[in-house]
Amino acid sequence: MKKYILNFKILTNQALNYNHNLLELECNEPLPVMVPGQFAEVRVDGSVNTYLRRPFSIHRVNPERNSIHLLIKSVGEGSLTLANLKAKATVNIMLPLGNGFPIEENGDVLLVGGGCGVAPLWFLADQLKKKGNEISMLIGGRSAKDILLADNYAEFGKVYISTEDGSQGEPGMVTVHSILKQDKLPFTAIYCCGPDGMMKAVSHIAEKQGIPCLVSLENTMACGIGACLCCVVDTKQGNRCVCTDGPVFSSLELKGWSAETEVGCSLDK
Amino acid sequence: MVNLGVNIHKLNLKNPVLTASGTFGYGEEFDDFIDVNALGGIIVKATTSKHREGNPYPRMAETPMGMLNAVGLQNKGIGYFVENIYPKLLKYNNCIIANVSDSTVEGYVEVAEKMNRLDHISAIELNISCPNVKEGGMAFGTSCPSATAVTRAVREVYDKTLIVKLSPNVTNIVEIALAVESAGADAVSLINTLLGMAIDAEKRKPVLSTITGGLSGPAIKPVALRMVWQVAKAVKIPVIGIGGITTASDAIEFLLAGASAIQVGTANFVDPQATVKIIAGIEDYLQRHRISDVKQLIGGLTI
Numbered sequence: 001m002k003k004y005i006l007n008f009k010i011l012t013n014q015a016l017n018y019n020h021n022l023l024e025l026e027c028n029e030p031l032p033v034m035v036p037g038q039f040a041e042v043r044v045d046g047s048v049n050t051y052l053r054r055p056f057s058i059h060r061v062n063p064e065r066n067s068i069h070l071l072i073k074s075v076g077e078g079s080l081t082l083a084n085l086k087a088k089a090t091v092n093i094m095l096p097l098g099n100g101f102p103i104e105e106n107g108d109v110l111l112v113g114g115g116c117g118v119a120p121l122w123f124l125a126d127q128l129k130k131k132g133n134e135i136s137m138l139i140g141g142r143s144a145k146d147i148l149l150a151d152n153y154a155e156f157g158k159v160y161i162s163t164e165d166g167s168q169g170e171p172g173m174v175t176v177h178s179i180l181k182q183d184k185l186p187f188t189a190i191y192c193c194g195p196d197g198m199m200k201a202v203s204h205i206a207e208k209q210g211i212p213c214l215v216s217l218e219n220t221m222a223c224g225i226g227a228c229l230c231c232v233v234d235t236k237q238g239n240r241c242v243c244t245d246g247p248v249f250s251s252l253e254l255k256g257w258s259a260e261t262e263v264g265c266s267l268d269k
Numbered sequence: 270m271v272n273l274g275v276n277i278h279k280l281n282l283k284n285p286v287l288t289a290s291g292t293f294g295y296g297e298e299f300d301d302f303i304d305v306n307a308l309g310g311i312i313v314k315a316t317t318s319k320h321r322e323g324n325p326y327p328r329m330a331e332t333p334m335g336m337l338n339a340v341g342l343q344n345k346g347i348g349y350f351v352e353n354i355y356p357k358l359l360k361y362n363n364c365i366i367a368n369v370s371d372s373t374v375e376g377y378v379e380v381a382e383k384m385n386r387l388d389h390i391s392a393i394e395l396n397i398s399c400p401n402v403k404e405g406g407m408a409f410g411t412s413c414p415s416a417t418a419v420t421r422a423v424r425e426v427y428d429k430t431l432i433v434k435l436s437p438n439v440t441n442i443v444e445i446a447l448a449v450e451s452a453g454a455d456a457v458s459l460i461n462t463l464l465g466m467a468i469d470a471e472k473r474k475p476v477l478s479t480i481t482g483g484l485s486g487p488a489i490k491p492v493a494l495r496m497v498w499q500v501a502k503a504v505k506i507p508v509i510g511i512g513g514i515t516t517a518s519d520a521i522e523f524l525l526a527g528a529s530a531i532q533v534g535t536a537n538f539v540d541p542q543a544t545v546k547i548i549a550g551i552e553d554y555l556q557r558h559r560i561s562d563v564k565q566l567i568g569g570l571t572i
Contacts (some may be wrong), residue, residue, distance in 0.1 A: 003301040005542065043539065048333040051486060052538060094541070222329050222336055223538040227294035229314075229340045230329035239322055239343060 001096055003225065004032050010089045011067060017145050019074045020116060021083040022059070025091060026067045034058055034096035035103065036124035037216055037248045040070065041094040041224040042082065050078040052222055053094060055243070057120035057193075068095075071119040071148070097224050098247050101214055103127045106188040108134045112174055112202050114194020115141050118148050120216055124191060125156040136160070136187070140174035140198065143167045175201045185209050192216070192251075203251030204259040213251040217242050271555040272562040273548070275309070275529050277507045278430040278455035280364055280391055282309035282530055285563060286520065286548050289511055289534030290315055290368035290394060290434075291340065295354055296361060302541035307548065309530060310364025312394050313354075316384075317369075318376040320346040330467035330476040335486025335513070336535060337465050339479040342370050342399070347380045351387065359389050366432070370396040373403060374422045381427040392430035395423055397449075398438070398461040398483075410436035410461075413448040424453035432509065435459040437496055446500040458509035458532065459500060460493045486535040487513040494526055501527020501568060515543060517550020524566040 008025035015021050041053035060069035074080045085091065101124050109128055113121045118139055125135050135157035141147045144167040153159050161169025162177045170177050174194075180202070190206045192199045193216040206213035219242040221231035226244030233242050234255040240246065251257050273284035290312040296305045305311060323343030330337040344350070350367075358365050367390045371377045377395065384393050397410035397419055409415045420433055433449040435442055437460035446457050462483025467476040493512020501508045510523030511532040520531045536543040555563060 005302065005540070049331075051334050052331050052336060220327055220329055220331075222338070222535075223292075223298075223541075225294075225298050225541065227298040228292060228329075228338070228538060229323065229343050230338060232323070232326055232328065232343070234326075 001033055001035070001038070001100075003094065003097060004029075005092065005094045006032075008068070008091045008093055010085050010087050010091065011065070012087065013083075013085060016071075016148055020148055021072045021074070022149070023070045023072060023082065023085065024062075024065075024067050025070065025093070026065060031061065031063065031066050031068070032096060034061060035100035036127050037101035037120050038096040038098045039120075039224075039247060040068070041097060041221075042070070043092040043094075044078040044081050045092075046081065047077060050081065053224060054078045054082075055097070055218070055221055055224060057216070057247075058096065058123055059119050060122050060126070069122075071116055073116040094224060097243055099245065101191060101216075101248050103131050104189075105132045108136070108187050109189045109191065110136045110138060110179070110185070110187045112138045112190065112192045112194070112198075113140070114174060114198040115146055116148065117192075117194030117198070117216075118153075120193055121191070122149070122152060125153060129156050136179065138162065138174050138177055138179055140164075140177075140194065173201070174198060175205060180205055185211060187211055189214070199251070200257055203257055207251065207259045214248055215251050215254075216247045217249060218247065271552055271560070272564075273552060273555075275564060275567070277392075277432070277509065277530055280310070280430050282364055284309045284548050284551070285524065285528075285530040286544050286551075287312055287364070287366070287509065287530055287532045288537065288544060289532040290396065291338075292534040292537050295357065297357065299537070299541050303545045306362050308363055308544050310366055310391070311361070312366040312368050312532065313358070314344055315342050315368040315370040315396055316344055316347050316350045316380055317342055317371050318347055318379045320344070320349065325478040327476060327478055328482075330482070332465070332467060332484060332486070333488060335484055335488035336538075337467055337477060337482035337484050338462070339477045339482035341479070347383050351383060355387055355389070364391045365389055366392045366394050368394045368396050368434070369423070370399050372399055372401065374419050377419055378422050378426055381423040385427050385429065390429075392432055392455075393423075393427060394432040394434050394458055395420065395454075396434050396461070398434070398436040408436055408438065410445060411439050413444055416445050417448045417452045420449045420452035420454055430455045432456040432458050434461055434511075435496075435500070436461050437492060438464045442496050443499050443503045446504050450504045450506050454506060456507040456509060456529075457500060457504065458511055460489070460496050460512050463489055463492065485513070487515055489513045490519060494522060497523055497528050498526040498570070514547070515539075517547045517554055520547050520551060521554055521566060524563070525568070525570040527568045527570075529564075529567050
């Protein structure tokens with residue numbers, strides 16, 4: 001897919017909770033072709049501390065409005081600046097980057113999102129549904145206020161929720177949710193995005209039942225186009241760039257992710 | 270009509286703008302954004318004698334107006350380069366320069382020898398900022414004897430234009446430049462990255478897996494400019510300027526300081542079209558100042 005550098009204009013900025021914003025941005029030119037799982041490298045102007053572009057998953061594409069949505073979690077100066085942008089502000093974006101999720105007709109599929117990991121999953125659910133798949137969505141977070149956009153996913157299928165403190169849905173992490181505790185999972189594929197520990201744990205469950213599991217990784221990156229080799233992840237074929245060979249990988253490709261090699265998973269990177 | 274052509278030894282560059290090794294892949298990564306043939310030339314990612322996986326992640330840290338990198342020369346080695354990468358470079362009609370790196374003199378010689386046989390590689394750039402494993406990991410380019418030794422050894426086996434890329438992490442870069450000039454370098458390029466460090470205060474840990482790494486980007490420009498000026502006054506061979514070049518004005522400053530050509534590196538990450546904008550900007554500058562030939566800017570600083 002061809003990559004472009006384009007100017008966008010903020011249409012709406014919706015605060016989802018204390019540290020997450022959903023931005024809708026309209027493109028000044030016709031939107032390029034892009035697929036779920038791809039991301040955008042966003043330039044943040046106005047500070048010497050935000051010199052490099054920042055990568056964000058493409059959350060949603062709206063062809064009628066010629067717009068995309070980006071889910072921003074405020075973790076530092078760059079994301080905070082983006083989260084505070086008002087309507088009509090211009091943003092320079094390089095996109096679409098990365099390999100994206102393969103959209104196949106698999107049957108019954110499960111999408112699992114942890115915290116802001118739900119970001120790429122709306123576009124994915126939309127395309128998978130259009131391809132004839134039955135969608136189930138499992139969203140996890142620390143507590144109810146960390147569960148993002150659950151209502152928006154309801155249009156695709158059944159939405160299940162896990163919160164560590166039990167304030168919404170089932171208590172605990174996603175891996176102990178009843179939907180994943182079944183002896184025989186009724187899914188032909190699992191798509192996952194969230195903290196590494198969560199994705200690893202979900203991939204183990206999938207692996208044990210022979211279900212393909214696709215995960216979306218996030219590494220710190222500079223160029224976003226496979227030239228600098230900063231964002232590598234160790235795979236069975238050696239180092240691969242998350243920005244170009246990913247961000248979507250089969251969990252079985254990743255070194256140290258297989259259930260046989262892992263002794264225990266920590267939820268921190 | 271202005272003339273943008275410059276010469277580096279036997280190389281005739283259509284304009285002074287090259288891309289820095291490690292920031293432009295092998296060219297095709299940028300095909301969606303620019304016509305790579307419009308550049309004076311490209312310097313591809315470093316090739317070593319053996320396959321290298323490079324350093325563990327994390328390999329980068331953002332810094333004010335710059336970044337640190339600790340990629341660690343990840344590449345598949347000279348054998349793979351000759352078989353798989355070189356054929357893809359044949360489509361470029363500008364100057365293709367191979368960056369050569371290694372950890373032993375023998376390794377450098379092996380790569381240089383094989384590059385010598387590749388007709389479409391017009392020149393090699395010797396990266397002497399690599400740690401010399403036989404000298405306790407001290408970089409080749411940090412002492413005159415080791416810089417001389419590696420340049421001389423490569424000179425024996427390499428017939429075409431030999432550019433030596435200097436490390437700025439030295440007390441006196443002029444003496445290193447003079448040493449490699451005496452050892453047979455046809456040109457020098459400077460600067461490589463400055464040694465730096467980043468710490469995550471919340472996690473109380475270094476950001477890079479290697480703790481320290483190379484600083485690049487606009488933050489280093491004043492240091493690079495100073496070193497280019499000092500070296501250009503001392504050597505007779507052409508100087509290629511590198512260090513935080515983002516705009517045409519930056520490029521022209523390096524030419525005025527004595528560089529015959531420049532390399533654009535980190536700027537490519539923020540704007541993949543930076544190089545072609547710089548070329549257009551240089552042309553515009555020449556027209557505005559009614560200068561017919563870019564070569565008139567080289568060393569044109571009035572003091």
